[in-house]
Amino acid sequence: MVGIFIIGILMLVGAVSVVVLRQPVHSALALIGVTIGLAMLYFILQAEFLAVAQVIVYAGAIMVLFLFVVTLLTAGKEEMEAEDTLPGQRWAGIITGLVVGLGLAVVIATHPPAKLSTALSGSFGGLHDLGHQLWGPYFVMLAGVALMLLTGVIGVLVLNRPETVNYKSRLDLPSGVSLVDAEQEGKK
C-alpha cells in the first residue's frame, strides 16, 4: 500500500513536470518516468506481462521516437517561452484540472465501486491469462484492432511513398545524353 502511494506521488510529480518544464527533452524524460511508474503499479498488481509490455512499448519504443524527434528539433536552440496566444489559458487549465480531479476523488471516496473490494484473479495480467482472454472471448475485438493497425501502417506507406519522378525531364538533359552518362559526369 505504501508503495502505491510513493509511486503515485512520483507519477504525479512527473506528470506535472511534463507540462511545466521548459525544455522539451526534460518533459520527455518526465513522461518516461510516468510510464515506468505505471509499469511499477502493474507490477504491484502482479500483472507482470502488462507491466513489461508497458515498458517495452511505451518506454522502449514510443518515447524513444518522441525523443528522437525532440532532440532533432531542439538541438542548439535556446530555451524560450512561446507567446501566450490565448490569455488566461494557464489559469483556466489549472482550475479545470483541480475541479475535475477533486470531483473524481470525491465521487470515488463516497461511492467506492464494488469491484475495488473484490480480489483480482491470481493470474490477472499474466502472459497466459491475457493470452487466453485475447484469443478466447475477445478474439473479434483483437482481430478488429489488428485490422485497424494494419490499415494505419498501410496508410503511412501509401502517404509516404516516394514520388515517381521523371528524372530525365527534371534534369533538362540535352537530347542524346542518357541518364547514366549524366550521372557519371556528375561523379567526375
Place this chain on the structure above:
Amino acid sequence: MILEIVVLVVKILLLVAILMGGFAYTMLLERRLLGFFQLRLGPNRVGPGGMLQPIADALKMMLKEDMMPAGADSFVYRLAPVIAGFAALSVDAVIPFGAPIHLLGLTISLDIANPSIGLLLAFALSSLGVYGIVLGGWASQNKYSLLGGIRATAQIISYELAMGLSVMGVLLMSHTANLEGIVLAQKAQGWFWLPQIVPFLIFMVTAIAETNRTPFDLPEAESELVAGYHTEYSGMRFALYYVAEYINMITQSGLIVTLFFGGWLGPSFLPPIIWYFIKVIIAIFVFVWIRATLPRFRYDKLMSFGWKILLPIAFLYFVGTAAFVSGVL
C-alpha cells in the same frame, strides 16, 4: 525470511562483482585478441600477460579530469551514463547462470529474479539502454554527439523489432517466457540453435547492432563523428559508457547461450555454472572475431538490411515455427 534477504543481497553483490570483473577482463581479452588478429601483441606489459592492464586503465580513468562542455545540459549530461550503466547491469538479473544449487538446506537459484516473463523483462530493461546514448548525445550540445545519438536511436529501434521476432520461435518451442524454463525445455528437446538456426543468426546480428559494435558501430563512427555520442565525455562518465557497452556484450552473449545453446546444460564432468561461462566466453570470442573481420556498414545499407531483410525473414520463420508447433504443418 531474513536468510532469504541475505542470500538475495549476496547474490546481487556477486552478480555486480562478476559483471564488473567480467567487463574488465572482456575488454582485455578483446584488446589482446584484436592484437593477435592484426598480427601484433596487444597490451602485454602490465603484469603477466597484461593481466593487470584493466586495473591500470581504471586508475587512469578515475584520475582524469571530469569535464563538461559549457553549453551542456548539466542534469541530463550527468544522468545519461547512469541510465546506460543501469540498463546494462539490470538485464543480467533475470539470466540464470546455472542450475539451482543446494546450500545449507536452502535451494538457491542462480539468478536474482526468476519471473514468469523473464525473457520479456530482459528485453524491456535492455530497451531502456538507448536512452543513455541518445540523451548523452543530446546533452553534450555537440553536433557530432547529437548525430551519434540520433543514429543510435534509429538503429536500435529498427533492429529491436527483428530481435524481438527472432526469439518468438524459442518462446513457441519452449511454451514459456521464463528463462529457466527455456533452458529446461532445451534439456528435453535438444538445444534450440539447430531448429531455430535462422532466428539464431538474426539474433546474433541484431545483438551486435544493439550493442553498437562493429560492423554496426555507426553511432560512434570515428571516421565521421569523432567518437559519436560520447565525444564530450571524459573520466569516469566516459568509462561508464564503456562499462555499459561491454556488459551489454556479456549480457547478449548470456542471452544467446540461454536461448539457443542450452544455458548451463552440458556433460556432467564440469559443474553447470562452468559450462555456462565457457559458452559465454565462446560467444564473446565470436563478437570480437566479427569486429576484427568486418568493416563498418554504410548507414542506408544498415537501415535497409534491418527493415527489408532481417525483419521479413524473422517474421516468416516465426510464422513457420508457429505452424509447426501448433501442428498445422
